[in-house]
Amino acid sequence: MVVLGIETSCDETAAAVVEDGRSVLSSVVYSQVPLHQPYGGVVPEIASRSHVEKIGGVVREALREAFAPGGGVADTELAPGVWDRVDAVAVTYGPGLASSLIVGLSAAKGLALSLGKPLIGINHIEAHVHSVFLTPGAPDPRETGPLLALVVSGGHSCWIDVPEPGTYRIIGQTLDDAAGEAFDKAAKLLGLGYPGGPVIDRVARQAARRDAVAFPTGSPRTGNRGLGGLRAELCVSFSGLKTSLMYHLRDQPPQDEGQVAEIVAAYQEAIVGALAGRCERALRGGRYRALAVGGGVSLNRRLRERLAQVASGAGVRLLLAEPRFCGDNAAMIAGLAGMGGGVRGEAALRLDVVPALEAGE
Amino acid sequence: MAGQVTTTYTARSVEETWQVAGEVARLLKPGTVIALHGDLGSGKTTFVQGLGFALGLRRPVTSPTFTLSTEYQTPAFKLVHMDLYRLSGPDDLLTIGYPEYLETGAVVAVEWPERAGDLIPPDAIHVRFSLAAEPETRVIAVSAEG
Numbered sequence: 001m002v003v004l005g006i007e008t009s010c011d012e013t014a015a016a017v018v019e020d021g022r023s024v025l026s027s028v029v030y031s032q033v034p035l036h037q038p039y040g041g042v043v044p045e046i047a048s049r050s051h052v053e054k055i056g057g058v059v060r061e062a063l064r065e066a067f068a069p070g071g072g073v074a075d076t077e078l079a080p081g082v083w084d085r086v087d088a089v090a091v092t093y094g095p096g097l098a099s100s101l102i103v104g105l106s107a108a109k110g111l112a113l114s115l116g117k118p119l120i121g122i123n124h125i126e127a128h129v130h131s132v133f134l135t136p137g138a139p140d141p142r143e144t145g146p147l148l149a150l151v152v153s154g155g156h157s158c159w160i161d162v163p164e165p166g167t168y169r170i171i172g173q174t175l176d177d178a179a180g181e182a183f184d185k186a187a188k189l190l191g192l193g194y195p196g197g198p199v200i201d202r203v204a205r206q207a208a209r210r211d212a213v214a215f216p217t218g219s220p221r222t223g224n225r226g227l228g229g230l231r232a233e234l235c236v237s238f239s240g241l242k243t244s245l246m247y248h249l250r251d252q253p254p255q256d257e258g259q260v261a262e263i264v265a266a267y268q269e270a271i272v273g274a275l276a277g278r279c280e281r282a283l284r285g286g287r288y289r290a291l292a293v294g295g296g297v298s299l300n301r302r303l304r305e306r307l308a309q310v311a312s313g314a315g316v317r318l319l320l321a322e323p324r325f326c327g328d329n330a331a332m333i334a335g336l337a338g339m340g341g342g343v344r345g346e347a348a349l350r351l352d353v354v355p356a357l358e359a360g361e
Numbered sequence: 362m363a364g365q366v367t368t369t370y371t372a373r374s375v376e377e378t379w380q381v382a383g384e385v386a387r388l389l390k391p392g393t394v395i396a397l398h399g400d401l402g403s404g405k406t407t408f409v410q411g412l413g414f415a416l417g418l419r420r421p422v423t424s425p426t427f428t429l430s431t432e433y434q435t436p437a438f439k440l441v442h443m444d445l446y447r448l449s450g451p452d453d454l455l456t457i458g459y460p461e462y463l464e465t466g467a468v469v470a471v472e473w474p475e476r477a478g479d480l481i482p483p484d485a486i487h488v489r490f491s492l493a494a495e496p497e498t499r500v501i502a503v504s505a506e507g
Contacts, residue, residue, distance in 0.1 A: 010427075041447045044429060045456070097428060099456060155427035175421045176406050185401060221375040228412065228420040239424070240375075243402040247496060355428045 004086045004111070005334025006059065008104030009096025009124050010155065011035075011042045013054040014127030016330035017066035017086070021338030024134055026065035027324065027331040030054045033195065040194045041184065044099050050069070051103035062330070083115055090120040090337030092127070094357030095155070101353035109349065121343035121351040125151050125359040126168055127332040128294035129160060132319035134335055137315070141339065143167045145289030148282050148316075151359070152275060152303075153295035153327075154195070159234050159282055166341055168360035172234025172278055175227075177221050179271055179297045182238035186245055186267050190260060200268055201300050207265035208258065208285070213248055215266055216240045218274030234282055236274045241267065268302055276306035283314035290317040296327040316325050362428050365487075366507035372499045378404050381501050384410030388486060389416075391438055391466030396474035396481050399490030404499045408488065409442050416440060425472070430457050432467075436441075439467040445476035446484045454480055 002025070007014040016027040032050050036042050060078055067082050089106035094101060105121075112119035129149040133141045147162040157179045159172035177185065180197055187196030192203065204210075218236040227235065245267055254260045279291055291311045297303065298320060311318035325331055336342060341353055354361075385395065395412075397405040405451050406424050413422040416435035424469040425431045425444040433440045442460050448454060463482075464470050474481050487504040 041426070043447050043449065045449060045453055095428065098453060173421065174423060175410070177424045178427065181424060181426055189401065224423060226410070226419050230421065233420070239402070239406055243480075243497075245494075246402045356431055 001087045001113045001338050003088050003090050003120070003334040004059070004062070005122075005330035005332075005337065006055070006089070006091045006104045006108045007124070007328055007330040007333045008051045008055065008100050009094070010100055010328060011047050012329035013058050014060040014328060015052050015055075015062035016334050017062055018134075018331055018334035018338050021335050021340075022133055023329045024335070025067075026059050026062045027326070027329055028060050028065065029324075029329050031335045038196055040188055042097070044097050047097060047311040048103060051100055055103060055107050059111075060329075065154075085216055086115070086117060088112075088118045088120055088337060089115070089343060090122050090334050092124045092333055093121040093343070093351045094354030095124055096353075096355060098353050098355045101355065105351065105353055112349070115315040118344065120337040120346040121348045122333045122336055122341065123357055123359060123361070124333075125156060125158070125160070126154070126341065127336045128156075128321075129162060129168070129292055130339065130341070131294040131325040131329070132292045132323040132330040132338040134324045134325050134331055135290065135320075138319060139290075140281045144317075144319075146287055147290050147292050147319075148288045149281065149294070150279055151295045151296075152179050152185075152293065152297040154178060154184065154197070154297075157236065157275070157297075158359065159278060165339060170359050171231055171282065172236075173230060175235050175237045176239040177242065178296075179238065179275060182242060182271055183268075184296070185242050186264070189242075189249060190264065192264075197297055197300065198256060200264055201302070203261050204255075204265040204268045204302065207261035209262060210265045210269045212259075212262035215244050215270040217277075218270060234278050235280060237357055238271065238274070241270055257298045268300070272300065272303045272306050275292040275303060276310050279307065280310045280314065283310065283316060288316055290315075290319050292319040294321045294326065294332075299323060299326045362412070364506055365500055365504045367504040370503070372404070372501055373495075374497060375407055378407050378499065379411030379414060381416040382408050384504065385486060385488065385503055385505075386412055389438065391468070392463050394444035394463070394467050394482055394485040395468070395470040396485050397472050397490070398487065398488045403490035403492060404501070405472050405490060407491045408490070408501070412470060413440055418427050421447060426488065439465070441467045441469045443469060443471045445471060445473040448476045449500065450476065451478040451480050
């Protein structure tokens with residue numbers, strides 16, 4: 001089954017063609033980061049307008065790359081018959097920014113209806129879990145066994161129990177800021193620019209030590225109150241960390257680049273330690289065969305080191321997404337749809353965007 | 362603001378911030394706007410978490426920065442948590458459903474309310490957060506109709 005995937009949940013306009021859920025024929029991502037950089041975060045109105053401008057070209061580019069590689073870049077027309085090779089159109093319907101999601105969903109509905117192909121609505125978080133299976137050499141998701149998944153990005157930080165493909169239950173999450181958001185906010189407080197994740201990863205590596213500042217460990221400060229079905233010991237809170245950084249900068253402003261690097265390294269260590277520590281706890285008991293980690297923050301090199309230690313200590317396989325599939329992309333959307341996931345049939349055509357959609361919902 | 366009474370609290374911990382939120386929760390009626398003023402890290406999201414808890418919500422209230430607005434159904438009202446930090450102006454507020462929330466009787470807690478201009482109604486409850494000199498201590502000033 002060949003699926004055309006479309007993803008516009010936040011600030012990347014993406015389209016991809018994936019065969020049978022795992023074989024990526026093309027993956028095109030237009031990143032809007034430079035458009036939002038002056039504002040220090042994603043501006044919804046700018047994002048939405050840019051999706052509208054780019055979506056047509058990005059979809060054509062994905063089809064051309066998949067079915068006519070080597071064609072001229074300036075070629076805006078598709079070869080005849082290209083559309084016939086697509087069996088279904090998959091699209092993210094949540095979570096994300098409503099005004100961004102609506103662009104991709106409308107485009108996908110229009111394409112599906114006009115082509116007479118099925119539409120498949122995909123949950124963005126569940127697709128991030130699937131992103132680890134797009135790597136050549138990754139195991140087949142149907143043969144991997146029960147998974148613990150961590151999805152960690154600018155908008156999300158959650159731990160998901162995946163007993164079998166297609167079944168998702170959130171068991172822990174951040175109670176306030178997502179890890180990527182905590183990086184962005186720290187970078188802002190330190191004047192390091194936006195987005196925060198890559199610059200913090202880079203600056204932290206220049207530090208002489210990682211323990212120059214004792215930041216809070218990211219444990220929830222509100223006990224078990226108001227958590228519903230989540231396990232408190234698998235939840236994190238990063239807002240105290242941000243406050244603590246603010247006090248530190250006020251009371252002991254760094255005197256040189258070396259001190260900035262040490263503060264950054266200690267801050268990153270607190271976040272990475274909180275993420276890795278929850279994985280370690282969740283893996284106790286031996287229920288899981290693998291730890292799957294997706295989302296933009298999973299590119300963080302210190303996090304990758306720590307997760308490798310945790311997985312090896314727990315005797316489970318660590319499954320990481322390829323760098324190009326860590327950030328938002330449409331290959332994971334088309335891939336999950338090709339594995340049989342998502343909202344299908346008539347229900348898909350009735351879908352509306354769900355900005356606060358959760359995994360397993 | 363004329364006709365408003367300001368009460369100032371000192372909160373030394375998350376629990377105490379939640380207690381202040383509990384006091385504010387008793388003032389709410391359908392359609393109330395709570396304008397939350399204060400810098401990054403001054404305790405605004407913690408306050409809304411306490412508000413949700415006081416209203417009977419039993420799921421986490423997370424930062425609304427990513428989606429700009431998050432809805433929670435509490436036993437009494439729909440609670441909407443908005444972060445206007447990245448909006449370019451009041452017009453943007455119209456596109457994220459703000460008027461509809463007020464018309465349908467939701468309670469709307471707004472971070473960075475200055476971005477909303479005069480879309481914040483005159484009878485809104487204003488909560489101002491500032492950091493005290495002592496660690497983890499915040500001064501929370503609540504202004505509401507007397």
